[in-house]
Amino acid sequence: MKHSPNSSRIFTRYDINIEVARPKIRDISEDKLLQKVADCVVKGDEEAIESAVKEALKTRSPLKVTNEGLIAGMKEVSRLWDEGIYFLPQVILSSDTMIAGIDLCEDKMGKAVKKKPKVVTHTAEGDIHDIGQVIVNALLNAAGFDVINLGADVPVDEVVEACKLHNPVMLTGTALMTTTMTAFPKIAEKLKELGLNIPFVCGGGAVSEEYVTSFDLGIWGKEASQAPGMAEDALNGLSWWEMRTKWNG
Amino acid sequence: MKLSSSMAYGSSAEMMFGFARKPVETKQGLTIGGGYVIPEIVPHPRPGSEKTIKTLLREFERANFDALERCVMVGHPHLVVENEHVYQMTANPGWGGEIAAQSVRQTLEFKDKYGLKSAYRSTIADIRKPDMVNLRDSEPTSKVLESFNECAKYSDIISIESLGGKEISDYSLIRNDITGLLFAQAVLGGRDMEWLWSQIVKIAKKHDCIAGGDTDCAQANTAMFMAGGFLSKDIPHTLAALSRAISAGRTLVAYECGATGPGKDCAYENPVIKAITGVPISAEGKTSACAHPDLCGNVMGAVCDLWSNEAVEYNNMFGGSTSAVFAEMLGYDTAAMNSAISLGYQKEYQACLVNSDRYRGPHGFMLCPDNAWLIGKAVVDNNESMYTRARAAADKCGKLMLGDPLLRMTAFEKESLLSYMKEMQSLPDKEEDFIDLCLSKYGKVKGFKPASYGL
Numbered sequence: 001m002k003h004s005p006n007s008s009r010i011f012t013r014y015d016i017n018i019e020v021a022r023p024k025i026r027d028i029s030e031d032k033l034l035q036k037v038a039d040c041v042v043k044g045d046e047e048a049i050e051s052a053v054k055e056a057l058k059t060r061s062p063l064k065v066t067n068e069g070l071i072a073g074m075k076e077v078s079r080l081w082d083e084g085i086y087f088l089p090q091v092i093l094s095s096d097t098m099i100a101g102i103d104l105c106e107d108k109m110g111k112a113v114k115k116k117p118k119v120v121t122h123t124a125e126g127d128i129h130d131i132g133q134v135i136v137n138a139l140l141n142a143a144g145f146d147v148i149n150l151g152a153d154v155p156v157d158e159v160v161e162a163c164k165l166h167n168p169v170m171l172t173g174t175a176l177m178t179t180t181m182t183a184f185p186k187i188a189e190k191l192k193e194l195g196l197n198i199p200f201v202c203g204g205g206a207v208s209e210e211y212v213t214s215f216d217l218g219i220w221g222k223e224a225s226q227a228p229g230m231a232e233d234a235l236n237g238l239s240w241w242e243m244r245t246k247w248n249g
Numbered sequence: 250m251k252l253s254s255s256m257a258y259g260s261s262a263e264m265m266f267g268f269a270r271k272p273v274e275t276k277q278g279l280t281i282g283g284g285y286v287i288p289e290i291v292p293h294p295r296p297g298s299e300k301t302i303k304t305l306l307r308e309f310e311r312a313n314f315d316a317l318e319r320c321v322m323v324g325h326p327h328l329v330v331e332n333e334h335v336y337q338m339t340a341n342p343g344w345g346g347e348i349a350a351q352s353v354r355q356t357l358e359f360k361d362k363y364g365l366k367s368a369y370r371s372t373i374a375d376i377r378k379p380d381m382v383n384l385r386d387s388e389p390t391s392k393v394l395e396s397f398n399e400c401a402k403y404s405d406i407i408s409i410e411s412l413g414g415k416e417i418s419d420y421s422l423i424r425n426d427i428t429g430l431l432f433a434q435a436v437l438g439g440r441d442m443e444w445l446w447s448q449i450v451k452i453a454k455k456h457d458c459i460a461g462g463d464t465d466c467a468q469a470n471t472a473m474f475m476a477g478g479f480l481s482k483d484i485p486h487t488l489a490a491l492s493r494a495i496s497a498g499r500t501l502v503a504y505e506c507g508a509t510g511p512g513k514d515c516a517y518e519n520p521v522i523k524a525i526t527g528v529p530i531s532a533e534g535k536t537s538a539c540a541h542p543d544l545c546g547n548v549m550g551a552v553c554d555l556w557s558n559e560a561v562e563y564n565n566m567f568g569g570s571t572s573a574v575f576a577e578m579l580g581y582d583t584a585a586m587n588s589a590i591s592l593g594y595q596k597e598y599q600a601c602l603v604n605s606d607r608y609r610g611p612h613g614f615m616l617c618p619d620n621a622w623l624i625g626k627a628v629v630d631n632n633e634s635m636y637t638r639a640r641a642a643a644d645k646c647g648k649l650m651l652g653d654p655l656l657r658m659t660a661f662e663k664e665s666l667l668s669y670m671k672e673m674q675s676l677p678d679k680e681e682d683f684i685d686l687c688l689s690k691y692g693k694v695k696g697f698k699p700a701s702y703g704l
Binding site for chain 1 (some may be wrong): 349
């Protein structure tokens with residue numbers, strides 16, 4: 001078979017054309033032990049985090065190791081992700097590493113590290129495609145939110161009950177199939193009846209902006225990566241309507 | 250089950266769209282892979298229509314009718330109609346059966362009235378979510394098998410997009426973990442398919458129905474969608490390409506259990522499957538942009554026997570309903586392919602399809618007939634186990650990508666690929682050792698149940 005010697009009029013690799021040299025990862029701390037902890041987080045090195053945290057905990061408080069090593073490292077990861085330098089797996093591995101490190105600090109403190117408020121996440125009733133939700137969970141965890149993960153194929157009433165119980169700052173719903181996203185307006189209606197005006201971010205697969213903004217509380221999430229920013233807005237007191245105005249058209 | 254040990258084609262030069270070594274004939278006399286390409290339309294019901302069997306019957310009646318009617322309107326000589334089950338159609342097995350019965354009646358009416366030759370494929374929804382149920386022993390499992398029984402009574406072809414291994418592949422994919430993908434797709438997916446497909450083939454035989462094939466949609470397509478286009482930062486395209494190479498050994502299991510094809514459209518691994526088995530395959534590319542983008546819109550037509558649109562929601566467009574419009578587009582695509590065959594220009598036409606996407610990205614590159622054949626050869630030459638053949642396929646795919654300087658990659662993608670290759674080199678040679686390693690490494694992944702896979 002003949003192969004075209006020149007593909008310039010067949011396709012353009014925009015990603016390679018705009019690729020720039022990756023900037024250096026910033027130093028996080030002048031404290032060498034904490035820098036080592038942060039390095040593990042930035043590199044997503046879950047195997048090395050245990051020894052790094054244990055070493056730091058010999059002379060530093062668990063709170064200091066958490067805030068100035070683990071969480072500070074994760075902030076650098078967020079920066080790299082926001083700037084398009086890191087890919088999703090790097091963020092997930094860093095998040096896993098941070099969580100493993102926090103577990104060690106919590107063991108030492110004897111209590112849980114205080115997290116940001118709760119976000120309830122779920123995948124729609126009848127839908128078992130939940131990888132989008134898994135990514136949302138990981139990104140929210142990485143951003144410090146207390147994620148209440150209801151899993152996949154969650155009945156409408158179960159989502160509503162979880163909102164009553166946990167009073168989250170935000171609810172998310174994921175659906176791949178258009179025939180399962182019909183659960184979302186039912187949830188929104190029941191929440192409104194209960195006076196729970198929780199911003200309800202819906203996204204995934206075939207879920208469209210037009211559909212989600214057709215019912216109260218609904219905010220369309222175009223990509224999983226928007227979830228932490230949306231949760232921060234909810235935490236800062238933006239109403240569902242203000243969030244919809246900001247994030248949707 | 251005996252693992253494949255030979256290739257159906259002596260080289261990729263023998264592979265051509267419209268021609269399969271083992272063509273399949275349907276009840277209405279369509280010969281799939283018999284020297285011409287046939288459009289395969291897949292309409293999807295609108296939200297809300299899933300509420301009752303009555304509304305779903307009406308929705309599919311309209312959607313399928315529109316496609317059949319449009320073929321007559323514009324003169325397309327043949328059509329396969331595929332209905333992929335929404336959750337409710339498999340959860341209520343009688344629903345899928347009723348819709349299949351209605352749809353086959355429609356195809357026969359068009360044959361009687363106009364002479365249009367068509368066939369109907371039911372694709373059962375795999376409602377067994379691996380982290381929520383035991384794949385081999387649960388109510389959803391019973392529903393899936395019952396649904397096959399109900400649909401096989403009427404349909405020409407039955408298929409599924411099985412989910413075995415997805416709990417581990419989802420976990421691994423977002424962690425850039427090639428070991429996890431090998432375990433999920435090859436070891437777990439392959440075992441689940443062997444368990445499932447030996448039963449599907451029996452059901453098909455019982456009802457004189459064609460056992461079509463499976464697809465690694467749940468895993469390799471998830472990887473491909475996440476790798477996305479040139480702007481995505483979710484996962485590297487190189488990982489998605491390796492996942493696709495791994496998927497070939499998994500999807501192959503259906504045919505090793507007795508499925509005859511046509512393979513399922515969204516199995517982008519199908520060129521490799523055709524190279525090994527010679528069964529006819531369905532494929533999708535540019536006309537599946539209604540469902541998702543890919544970077545291989547034309548090359549996927551290079552060796553296809555059915556040409557599909559993946560799934561399009563039933564709605565109205567200026568040119569009519571979506572199922573009518575897409576049936577028309579698919580039919581013109583296949584008319585061009587069949588014209589090339591008729592004129593003896595098929596090699597030239599195939600070269601155009603291939604050159605369109607060969608270097609667009611890793612997926613298009615590895616699915617070109619020459620590379621697909623080589624990956625298939627790696628599968629059959631390393632058939633000691635489902636694991637060894639998948640690892641060999643991924644290794645071959647990686648070497649092909651690294652060995653062709655015209656295939657450009659971003660720095661991260663190339664670095665990632667080099668690290669996957671190194672990691673694969675370090676893995677055990679024997680499947681039992683690999684399984685031991687993975688049970689230890691992934692044993693705590695939420696919902697993973699080795700018993701689901703007989704482990």
